[in-house]
Structure formats: structure tokens, C-alpha cells
Amino acid sequence: MEPDVLANGNTTPAAAPQSSIRQNDHLTESLKLEDQLMRVPFEHLKKSMRASSRMVEKEMNAVVTGVAEAVERDMSKEEAVQHLTSLVSRLQGLKRKLDESNKSEQLKVQKCRVRLDHLSMLQTENQHEWNSTRVKRILVDYMLRLSYYDTAMKLAESCNIQDLVDIDVFMDAKKVVESLQNGDCAPALAWCAENKYKLKKSKSKFEFQLRKQEFIELVRVDQSMDAIAYARKHLAQWGKTYLKDLQQAMATLAFKSNTDCATYKILFDAKQWDDLVQLFKQEFCKLYGMTLQPLLNIYLQAGLTALKTPFCYEENCTKEDPLSQADFRNLASSLPFSKHIHSKLVCYISKELMDEHNPPLVLPNGYVYSTKALEEMAKRNNGKVTCPRTGLVCNLTDLQKAFIS
Incomplete structure (x- = not known):
């Protein structure tokens, strides 16, 4: 069988399930990519609190100065009452402003809490839902940076992710x-x-x-x-x-x-x-600690770099490879090649590496497993093997060997 058969979506073996250690590593790496998610509302909250602090300092200094002025000046009773009344009015105005500021800061704190809850989903089994929400967040971020504000707001509202995006900022x-x-x-x-x-x-x-x-x-x-x-x-x-x-x-x-x-x-x-x-x-x-480029650009560049190999630019590059398309090649033209040119194939059944000593075998339904795992299965079942994904049963002699280049 030709090597490019392995590039077909039906013949590529699934990745081995991660151990708890690798899963923790994955969570750590995922959290590193979410710095902006938490930092933006936190910086926004800090900015609001600094503004409140400056306002309080300014108003209190003015009131203290006003009181000192009243003490030093020789005022009549009416003038003193009028002067102090104006200072009280100023303090009441400060109180109203602080109440409004407090409400605004509470909303920002709530946004931080919602985002922490969102990140905690990484430790659950709702990976598909979390990834789906992440894609929507990235799209909203992209639209906001390109000034498509109305579209960004509509997408955020329709997906109910207003607290996970930075529209207000x-x-x-x-x-x-x-x-x-x-x-x-x-x-x-x-x-x-x-x-x-x-x-x-x-x-x-x-x-x-x-x-x-x-x-x-x-x-x-x-x-x-x-x-x-x-x-x-x-x-x-x-x-x-x-x-x-x-x-x-x-x-x-x-x-x-x-x-x-x-x-x-x-x-x-x-x-x-x-x-x-x-x-x-x-x-x-x-x-606000945001990336200078939209997150969509960063993720797209990372994905294209991971896929980009010298083989992508050869004439016999398979059509299943995204970089066989001219548009993707143009997007990846300025990006470096992936560090690993050749992929490692891991058996879905035994979790062992498939190489020249343990070559892959292709079932009639297109799925690939290691020779060692299938031979052991055939010994236990009178020469029959069963695909663990589809349940297909066939003879060991019906399988074809795939060669790794």
C-alpha cells in the first residue's frame, strides 16, 4: 500500500488516551493560552478602582481645604452655614459617584468570576462544549479588533457569552x-x-x-x-x-x-x-494585556505551522492535506516548517508505537491497528479480528499491510 493511504481520514489511527499526567500538562498549556481571558477584565477593574481612588482623593482634599478656609476666614453665621452646606453637597455628590462606581466594579468582579468558572470546565469532561465556546470567543475578539462591533455583539448575545468577551472594553x-x-x-x-x-x-x-x-x-x-x-x-x-x-x-x-x-x-x-x-x-x-494580533490569527498561524512540512509543497502531496490548497499555502508562506516532519503512529488498541518492527495493518473498513495487537486478538478468536470502533469482524488474512515512509 502507498504511504499516502495513511493520510486518509479513515485510515489515520486515533491518538492514544492521555494519562492523568499528560492531561494535567494539557490543562497547564491550555491555561497559558488564556492569559488574555482573565487579564483584560482584571486590568479593567484595576483601572476603575484607580479612577475611584483618584476621585475620592480629589474631593476629600477639596473638602478639607474648604473646612480649613472656613476656620481661617471671619465668616458670618449665614456665610458659614452656606459654605458648609456646599461642602456637604459635594460629599453627597461624591457618595453618589462612588455608589455608581461600586456597581460598575461589582459587574467587573462578576465577569472575572464567570471567566474563572469557564476555565474550570477544562477539568471536566465537557471538552467539546468548552472548545466550541472558545471558537466563538476567538471570533468575537477578531470582529471587535476589526471594528465589526454590531456583528460581534450579536454573536455574543446569540451564544450567551457576553461575560466571556471584552465588548465593553x-x-x-x-x-x-x-x-x-x-x-x-x-x-x-x-x-x-x-x-x-x-x-x-x-x-x-x-x-x-x-x-x-x-x-x-x-x-x-x-x-x-x-x-x-x-x-x-x-x-x-x-x-x-x-x-x-x-x-x-x-x-x-x-x-x-x-x-x-x-x-x-x-x-x-x-x-x-x-x-x-x-x-x-x-x-x-x-x-489591557491583550495580544497585538487577533487571537484568530495566532491560532491559525499555530495550526498551519504544525501542519506545514516540506512534503506539503511536493507534487504528490495528498489532497487531504490542507496545505495542498493554494489559499492555505499562501497563508502559511511566511511561517516556519513544523519541527517534526514525520508523524508517529500509535496503535489504538495496544497504545504502542507502530514502526517497521510493529507495522500497521489496514482493515477492510479503512481503520489501522498494529500487527502485534491484531495477531494477539486473532490468536484468541480463531483467526478473527474485530474492529474496536465499528465492530467489523474479519479474518486476519483479509488485512493489508501499510508501509511507513
């Missing part, structure tokens, strides 16, 4: 993306202010690029004096870090927007806004 990002696409930096700068500590820690260039773009837009409409004032206020502080970029931007005051000099003409190109959108998406993913 991406909807926050949507506002920034749309504003940048419309040539407005204000929401993006507000986002930078909200996440100033983390962006500074990661040495992000995003805020500088936004400030530079606003400067360029002032130069574009010939508001040179306003551009200079803006540069002094918002760009001068970046001089030590991005001196070369800053000098290039400042030179546009002399070259103007209609320049033919490529070095400065590119700064006025509309593509700069697209670059800002892409830079924001990168910083957004870093902030």
Missing part, C-alpha cells in the same frame, strides 16, 4: 478610534490622561504623536503663532526624549503644507491619522 476604544478617523485628537488625549501612569511606565510615544499632529494641523491652516504657542506649551517637554521628531515638526513652520520636500510633506499626509489609529490600537492592547 472595545466600545470604550471605539470612541477614540472614531474621533481619530475624523481628525480629532481630544478623546485620545483624554484617554492618555486617564492612563498616564501606565503609558509613562511603558515609555509610550502615543501622546507625543497626538500633540505633534495637533501642531501640524495648526501649521496646515497657517496659524503659525498659535502653532508656536502650542509647541511651547505641549511639545517642549518632549524635547529630550524625541528631539529629532520635534525638530522635524518645527521645520514645517518654514516649509508649510504645500511643500514638495518629501521629509516634511509626509507630515501633512492624511495617512498620519491612520498611523495614529494603529498606534492607539497597539497601546490599547498593551494597556
Whole structure:
């Protein structure tokens, strides 16, 4: 029998059942791939708690300052009552904001709990259900990253996986993306202010690029004096870090927007806004611990790499091999070859390796088992063998030998 018979779906032996140790290893490896699932809601919760903490600190400082001011000033009784009433109103407003923040944080905690319960399913026998849910999560993630928000929400709702995907986080990002696409930096700068500590820690260039773009837009409409004032206020502080970029931007005051000099003409190109959108998406993913590429791309690349071997590009490559198709070959063109060129065949019955010393035998129904296992079965059943999968009974002499190349 030709070697390519082994590539047929009916003749490939099933993988041996995993031992408890291997199963634990599988669970560990699966959990490593789910870092984003838990990290995103956790980072979102941390961000909300930091915002609440800053709000409390700001309001309490204002109230304490107000009380100290009331003590120092010589107020009449009416003025003192009015002043203290305003401070009480401020504290009541703080309480309302904290109540709203608490409700929001409780929802985020609930989302973390749901995701932990989802991961616990890995330890049960509901692997098929868990894998099905994972595929849906990956598809929603892909749609959100490509800005197909409505489709992503409909899929999440229809599959009841709203707590397992990050629609709320991406909807926050949507506002920034749309504003940048419309040539407005204000929401993006507000986002930078909200996440100033983390962006500074990661040495992000995003805020500088936004400030530079606003400067360029002032130069574009010939508001040179306003551009200079803006540069002094918002760009001068970046001089030590991005001196070369800053000098290039400042030179546009002399070259103007209609320049033919490529070095400065590119700064006025509309593509700069697209670059800002892409830079924001990168910083957004870093902030929440997301992968820079969609999960669908990562899993697809991993799968194609596992399948890709030099044999896939030979003329006699079997049609059952996905990489025999031109579209899959194009997707895998930049990916490395699989580390293992040849597969190992393990007998479904004996769990032993099938090789030249224990070659595979093919039953009339197309299933493959090891010679040793089938001969032992035939000895116990007067030369008859039974397929453990389909129940087919046949003579040992009816089997054909398969050769491993």
C-alpha cells in the first residue's frame, strides 16, 4: 500500500488516551493560552478602582481645604452655614459617584468570576462544549479588533457569552478610534490622561504623536503663532526624549503644507491619522494585556505551522492535506516548517508505537491497528479480528499491510 493511504481520514489511527499526567500538562498549556481571558477584565477593574481612588482623593482634599478656609476666614453665621452646606453637597455628590462606581466594579468582579468558572470546565469532561465556546470567543475578539462591533455583539448575545468577551472594553476604544478617523485628537488625549501612569511606565510615544499632529494641523491652516504657542506649551517637554521628531515638526513652520520636500510633506499626509489609529490600537492592547494580533490569527498561524512540512509543497502531496490548497499555502508562506516532519503512529488498541518492527495493518473498513495487537486478538478468536470502533469482524488474512515512509 502507498504511504499516502495513511493520510486518509479513515485510515489515520486515533491518538492514544492521555494519562492523568499528560492531561494535567494539557490543562497547564491550555491555561497559558488564556492569559488574555482573565487579564483584560482584571486590568479593567484595576483601572476603575484607580479612577475611584483618584476621585475620592480629589474631593476629600477639596473638602478639607474648604473646612480649613472656613476656620481661617471671619465668616458670618449665614456665610458659614452656606459654605458648609456646599461642602456637604459635594460629599453627597461624591457618595453618589462612588455608589455608581461600586456597581460598575461589582459587574467587573462578576465577569472575572464567570471567566474563572469557564476555565474550570477544562477539568471536566465537557471538552467539546468548552472548545466550541472558545471558537466563538476567538471570533468575537477578531470582529471587535476589526471594528465589526454590531456583528460581534450579536454573536455574543446569540451564544450567551457576553461575560466571556471584552465588548465593553472595545466600545470604550471605539470612541477614540472614531474621533481619530475624523481628525480629532481630544478623546485620545483624554484617554492618555486617564492612563498616564501606565503609558509613562511603558515609555509610550502615543501622546507625543497626538500633540505633534495637533501642531501640524495648526501649521496646515497657517496659524503659525498659535502653532508656536502650542509647541511651547505641549511639545517642549518632549524635547529630550524625541528631539529629532520635534525638530522635524518645527521645520514645517518654514516649509508649510504645500511643500514638495518629501521629509516634511509626509507630515501633512492624511495617512498620519491612520498611523495614529494603529498606534492607539497597539497601546490599547498593551494597556489591557491583550495580544497585538487577533487571537484568530495566532491560532491559525499555530495550526498551519504544525501542519506545514516540506512534503506539503511536493507534487504528490495528498489532497487531504490542507496545505495542498493554494489559499492555505499562501497563508502559511511566511511561517516556519513544523519541527517534526514525520508523524508517529500509535496503535489504538495496544497504545504502542507502530514502526517497521510493529507495522500497521489496514482493515477492510479503512481503520489501522498494529500487527502485534491484531495477531494477539486473532490468536484468541480463531483467526478473527474485530474492529474496536465499528465492530467489523474479519479474518486476519483479509488485512493489508501499510508501509511507513
